[in-house]
Amino acid sequence: GVSSLYKDGAGCGACFQIRCNNSTLCSSKGTNVTITDINHNNQTGFVLSTRAFMAMANHGMGQHILKLGTVEVEYKRIPCEYKNQNLAVRVEESSQKPNYLAIKLLYQGGQTEIVAIDVAQVGSSNWNFMKRNHGAVWDTSRAPNGALQFRFVVTSGYDGKWIWAKTVLPADWKRGVVYDSGVQINDIAKEGCFHCDYSHR
Structure with missing residues (x-):
């Protein structure tokens, strides 16, 4: 496009x-x-x-x-429809343990856009942001050790929300492998309010 x-x-x-x-x-x-x-x-x-x-x-x-x-x-x-399919995370071949992680998102449903991703070790609240490398590929040079969790900022129209995938990548993640996030995204874009009148009558 x-x-x-x-x-x-x-x-x-x-x-x-x-x-x-x-x-x-x-x-x-x-x-x-x-x-x-x-x-x-x-x-x-x-x-x-x-x-x-x-x-x-x-x-x-x-x-x-x-x-x-x-x-x-x-x-x-x-809306994108992927019947019975969760959002998936593919570890890109360019990923290099222990620090560099590049992922591609697959099966992003609904009418949504993922505008931010954070990654942390499972059980930790020490989140590191990832940046968009290109297209649906996100990366970080500060990948935590161990099993990894992700949180995504998903927008549909004007609204944004966090979606938390609590256990996605195992500690022994492999390049080229697709992992199930355990979450489905199926939000539909909401129209913004154009020329709304909030004044009291």
Whole structure:
């Protein structure tokens, strides 16, 4: 997605319904996609895989839409749905014990953005912040020893809240392995109050 959708990485993992405006070629349902990277091309908002691009088409029109290459689209953010799947933490290959830890978040549900992550040893209240490295990857050069817990600041619209995953990584965590956080995120974005009148009548 473009920078306004990617949001310096906070939009990575966001889900959208996209449909093209040509009713002859395209269905009104369109297709659902997930933002996975930033698009530096200012000529288009989304770069879709061939399969996703063709999925916008009416039955039998996939090759016709593909020949166009680009189409006018409309889109809206929708909740990501990962049935019976908790938020997962993948330890990236760049992680180096004992201090450097890089994680990627997977299966982030709802219409949410994770805007901050802290990490601590299980049972400790000595939290270290992690920084966004890129996209859904967060890292720290001050990883605690032992089994690790995480807390996430999750926003949906204007509201933010802490979600605490009490035991995520075992003390012997391994690079390239995906660990279940034990928490599900499924909040739906709330609309802000625009032109609200709080005056007494």
